[in-house]
Amino acid sequence: MASHHSQFNQSPPNPLRPYYIPPPPVPFESSAPASSANTTYAAPSSYAILQDFHEYSSDYLDSPSAGEAIRRVLDQAILKYTSILISQPFEVAKTVLQCQYVPRKEGGRSKHHGPRGDTATTEEDVGDSEEEEAKEESEEDNPWTTFETEVCFYTQASLAPDTGPRKMTDRAGYVLEEKEAAPRPDYMIRKVNPSSVNDCLKALWAKEGVWGIWKGTNATFIHSVLVSTLEAWTTSFLSAVLSLPDPGVTEIADSTHPLASLGVAVAASALTALVLSPLDLIRTKLILTPASSKPRNLLPSLRTLPSYFIPPSLILPTTLHAVLPSFINLGTPYLLKAKLHLDPLLNPTAYNFLNFLSSSVELAVRLPLETVLRRAQIAEAKPERTIVPVGRYAGPIGTAWLIMKEEERGKWGIEGLYRGWRVGAWSNAGVLGLGLLGVQGGTTHEF
Structure with missing residues (x-):
């Protein structure tokens, strides 16, 4: 046995492993139970292997079951529908105010x-x-x-004739008739203050009840879900084609090509708006038509359209309404992080305040574009009856000019383009308050 050990220790080293030192040999044990015990604990059992794999998969491979995935989708859908139920009355009132024709009033006899x-x-x-x-x-x-x-x-x-107060005349000198003097049809609501969302809600409730202030809720829910889903898919597809990081996974400020990623996200928003424009048109039509008009369901209303593609007259206002606000919303985090070097965790006050200013600028840009788009949609839908007299559409620039020159424009001269602005302003103020309190909002793409 000693000679065997000496031969083992004196064996020449392997030329492929010159620095390897072999371990000393294990002494031979003559007892059988000890050898059986060593054999039992030498190799791990199959149960231990499966247990280790289960722990590894639970830690690193988070793949819920089909039931959990369905439950998660249902929870998100219920939360989304509930939020739309809460905000829909204000959206209905804002849409009615934006499309309502309000002729300008005469100030006094010297005007x-x-x-x-x-x-x-x-x-x-x-x-x-x-x-x-x-x-x-x-x-x-x-x-x-x-x-x-x-x-x-x-x-x-x-001897002089009793002419009465002076009346408004057009450029040719003809007296203009006062449209508001005539009584409104039964299907219309009363005349409301163009700057008051609360007054519009009261008029809708008095005329049509619950169905008046929750018009188009299902259409709004389906449109919102399709917008978030299709926009996320389009962004991922364009990013994969152009070999860019997906803005839905990686923030634009952290991208290797931030400007290209910003362009992809804005382009995806525009394409989504153009594809879903017929659905948005039906939503506007359902809001502005009486509750007694037919059809009121989404699919029958879509069948009444001459085409499922966007009408040519809606391409420009839809594109402008989708591109400019999206550019401001998506470009703000990149500007704050990459250019101003502000972090929401390290500089929460400055970051949230500048984000609030950006949201206010986005609201100031979006509301005139939204007013023009809503009037273009109702002009394209051509409903037989509307709950308010709607203003005419003359192109994006022409419609804005007509609103400022022919309709009630308020104290500052441009309030006709910003009807319902308080809804967005209170929303931005709420987001600012939550941000200052440390409550972060949800993600953009929930579905």
Whole structure:
């Protein structure tokens, strides 16, 4: 046995492993139970292997079962539908205010519409006031002319026709009829304040009840789900084709090509809006038509369209409404992180405040585009009855010009393009408050 050990230790090293030192040999045990025990614990059992694999898969391979996946999708759908139920009355009121035609009111007797539609003081009124002041001064100087002046005044007043207050005329000189003087049809709601969402909700509730303020809820839910799903799929597809990181997985600010990823995300938003434009048109039509009009379901309403593709008149307003707000929303995190070097965890106050300013700018850009788009949609749908008189559509720029020049424009002159702005403003304020409290919002793509 000793000679065997010496031969083992003195064996030449393997040329392929010159630095390998073999371990000392294990002494031979003569007892059988000990050898059987060593054999039992030498190799792991199959149960231990399966247990280790299960622990590894539970830690690194998080793949829920089919039941859990379905339950998760149902929970997200219920949460989404509930949020739409809460916000739908305000969206209905905002859409009604945006499409409602509100003719401009006359301020006073010294105001008139000039050739460009603006209000100005006439030269005749200025001359009349100057003549009255001169007459008062002359009467004080010569009281004997008072009687003669009064006689002439009464004589001229008795012979002059009673024309009444001045009426608005067009450029050709014809008197314009007051449309609001005529009684409204039974299917229309009463005239509402164009700047009050609450007044519009009261009018809808008084006319149509619950069905009036929750119009188009199912269409809004389906449209919202399809927008998030199709936009995420389009973004992933374009990113894969162009060999870019998916903005849905990696943030644009962390991308290797942030500007290209931003362009892909904005393009996906525009393509999604163009594809789903017929569904958005039906949603607007369901909101602006009476609850008694037929059809009220989504599929029968889609069948009434001449085509399932976007009408040519809606391509430009739909593209503008999708591209510009998306560019501001998606480009803000890149600007704050990459250019201003602000982190939401390290600089929460500054980050949330600048994000609030960006949301306000996005709201200021989106509302005029949304107003023009809604009027274009209702003009394309051509419903027989609407709950309010709707304004005409004359292209994106022409419609905005008509709203500012022919309709009630408010104190600042542009409030006709920002009807229902309080809904978005309160939403942005709520997001700012939650951000300052440390509550982060949900992800954009929930489905």
